[in-house]
Amino acid sequence: MDITFMFETMKTLLAALPMTLALFSLSVFFGGLLALVIVWMRVSGNTIARNFAKGYIFVFRGSPLLIQMFLIFYGLGQFGFIRYSFLWPALREPFVCAVLSLALCTAGYTAEIFRFGLRAIPAKEIEAARSVGMSGFLLTRRILAPIAFRHALPAYSTEVVMMVKSTALASLVTVWEVTGVAQRLISQTYRTMEVFLCAAAIYLILNFLILQAMALLEYKLTPHRRAAPLFPVPQR
Amino acid sequence: MTPTTLNQTGTTMAGTTRLSVRNIRKSFGTHEVLRGISLDARDGDVISLLGASGSGKSTFLRCINLLEIADHGEISVDGELIQMEQRGGKNVPANRRQVDRIRSELGMVFQSFNLWSHMTILENVIEGPVHVLKRPRAECIAEAEVLLEKVGIAEKRNAYPAHLSGGQQQRAAIARSLAMKPKVMLFDEPTSALDPELVGEVLRVMRSLAEEGMTMLVVTHEMSFARNVSNRVIFMKSGEIDSDGAPDQLFGSGGSPSFRQFIGNFGG
Numbered sequence: 001m002d003i004t005f006m007f008e009t010m011k012t013l014l015a016a017l018p019m020t021l022a023l024f025s026l027s028v029f030f031g032g033l034l035a036l037v038i039v040w041m042r043v044s045g046n047t048i049a050r051n052f053a054k055g056y057i058f059v060f061r062g063s064p065l066l067i068q069m070f071l072i073f074y075g076l077g078q079f080g081f082i083r084y085s086f087l088w089p090a091l092r093e094p095f096v097c098a099v100l101s102l103a104l105c106t107a108g109y110t111a112e113i114f115r116f117g118l119r120a121i122p123a124k125e126i127e128a129a130r131s132v133g134m135s136g137f138l139l140t141r142r143i144l145a146p147i148a149f150r151h152a153l154p155a156y157s158t159e160v161v162m163m164v165k166s167t168a169l170a171s172l173v174t175v176w177e178v179t180g181v182a183q184r185l186i187s188q189t190y191r192t193m194e195v196f197l198c199a200a201a202i203y204l205i206l207n208f209l210i211l212q213a214m215a216l217l218e219y220k221l222t223p224h225r226r227a228a229p230l231f232p233v234p235q236r
Numbered sequence: 237m238t239p240t241t242l243n244q245t246g247t248t249m250a251g252t253t254r255l256s257v258r259n260i261r262k263s264f265g266t267h268e269v270l271r272g273i274s275l276d277a278r279d280g281d282v283i284s285l286l287g288a289s290g291s292g293k294s295t296f297l298r299c300i301n302l303l304e305i306a307d308h309g310e311i312s313v314d315g316e317l318i319q320m321e322q323r324g325g326k327n328v329p330a331n332r333r334q335v336d337r338i339r340s341e342l343g344m345v346f347q348s349f350n351l352w353s354h355m356t357i358l359e360n361v362i363e364g365p366v367h368v369l370k371r372p373r374a375e376c377i378a379e380a381e382v383l384l385e386k387v388g389i390a391e392k393r394n395a396y397p398a399h400l401s402g403g404q405q406q407r408a409a410i411a412r413s414l415a416m417k418p419k420v421m422l423f424d425e426p427t428s429a430l431d432p433e434l435v436g437e438v439l440r441v442m443r444s445l446a447e448e449g450m451t452m453l454v455v456t457h458e459m460s461f462a463r464n465v466s467n468r469v470i471f472m473k474s475g476e477i478d479s480d481g482a483p484d485q486l487f488g489s490g491g492s493p494s495f496r497q498f499i500g501n502f503g504g
């Protein structure tokens with residue numbers, strides 16, 4: 001192997017890492033916010049909201065992300081009301097289209113993950129909260145969301161890792177993130193193996209760090225599931 | 237705590253009515269579980285609710301703090317009537333805020349403790365005062381520590397519910413209720429889920445609450461508690477009050493034949 005070439009390749013690819021990270025963090029952030037809205041609609045008593053959420057989840061989970069991205073990138077401009085709206089300057093940007101489609105897609109998955117988290121909350125703990133006078137937003141903020149989030153965390157970290165990998169698709173709508181830059185390098189050098197190996201290493205390290213962070217978060221949030229280290233065994 | 241009038245005999249003594257229930261009815265489908273129950277609890281009353289399984293004791297307690305909504309009847313807590321209205325042919329609370337407030341004034345202790353498993357014992361106890369009553373956190377922590385001391389689990393303040401024995405969890409749940417400074421405490425078989433050797437520690441806490449003048453409504457199968465701690469015993473049968481009176485009177489000779497048969501099963 002050509003160490004200098006690998007080194008140069010790494011440098012070039014790492015220069016595109018901020019773009020990958022921007023795609024990832026913006027889409028996870030906005031996708032997460034949207035997921036909260038979708039799951040709220042999904043579990044609400046309102047039939048229209050619930051069915052809208054069901055339809056949303058069906059569409060965005062059921063169709064390929066790449067097609068969603070192409071539809072947004074090539075398709076939106078065909079609608080006059082979008083083309084002539086104030087949003088067009090933004091929606092014309094490949095980066096905005098990529099973030100938009102990544103966020104819309106992850107929102108569908110994340111909404112389902114959060115919903116399973118909600119269903120795992122013990123009814124008795126909700127009842128206890130009601131009996132001290134909690135309801136509505138307070139109940140959600142203090143009891144429902146914290147318990148649901150803890151239950152959802154393992155599945156959610158899988159989704160987050162999927163999102164890191166999904167950012168690679170943005171190269172197909174001309175966003176120069178790590179994979180896109182790798183392909184450009186290959187077309188210039190024809191050294192497929194070395195370049196893609198470097199790219200894969202970057203994704204692996206990135207995902208390793210993210211998984212470690214998620215595992216640490218889960219560890220911090222669930223001391224109640226571990227044996228009590230500081231306390232003597234309860235005398236029974 | 238509230239000024240206390242210890243009412244040992246169950247006869248009407250001067251004292252504020254803390255809880256008043258008028259003619260509560262409740263059906264699940266076609267099954268009528270409560271068939272018109274009325275009850276007044278005065279300040280410091282300790283009322284034991286006895287009855288066979290399925291007689292509607294839990295449903296009655298849950299109707300009082302609106303975890304179940306009665307189909308019919310009126311409930312007042314400390315003189316405040318809970319507003320109800322008819323909506324879609326059903327009896328529902330008219331004012332959610334009032335429901336939340338009333339619930340915060342009624343302490344509920346469940347058979348299976350129902351502590352929030354992701355919070356430490358101390359966090360469980362201060363949760364209501366800090367977030368429902370919106371009181372200063374430091375003050376709530378100081379009070380919580382006194383309460384935990386009182387129920388005998390001060391050293392468990394930073395432990396999680398899963399790390400406590402059943403008896404300790406139930407005492408923590410009692411402390412959590414007390415932290416809200418309730419006007420009336422409702423207990424639904426607080427010792428039924430406990431191993432026999434852990435029952436005593438919970439009953440001792442309940443007894444000391446009774447002696448301090450807490451108004452308590454206790455569903456229980458502990459005959460010794462009903463006899464020796466409460467000042468009034470109500471025996472429910474098929475959703476109705478069958479016998480109602482001072483423990484001496486009922487356990488003496490005053491109880492109905494059904495009551496006699498019921499306590500006979502406990503070797504009473």
Ligand SMILES: Nc1ncnc2c1ncn2[C@@H]1O[C@H](COP(=O)(O)OP(=O)(O)OP(=O)(O)O)[C@@H](O)[C@H]1O
Pocket residue numbers: 264269287288289290291292293294295296
């Ligand atoms: N949510 C519900 N839906 C349908 N039926 C119910 C419901 N809750 C209680 N019931 C029924 O109402 C009746 C009274 O139940 P309840 O739990 O009040 O009895 P209980 O006196 O507390 O009995 P136990 O001593 O076993 O706790 C029972 O027949 C029960 O099956």
Ligand SMILES: [Mg+2]
Pocket residue numbers: 293294295424425
């Ligand atoms: Mg019961």
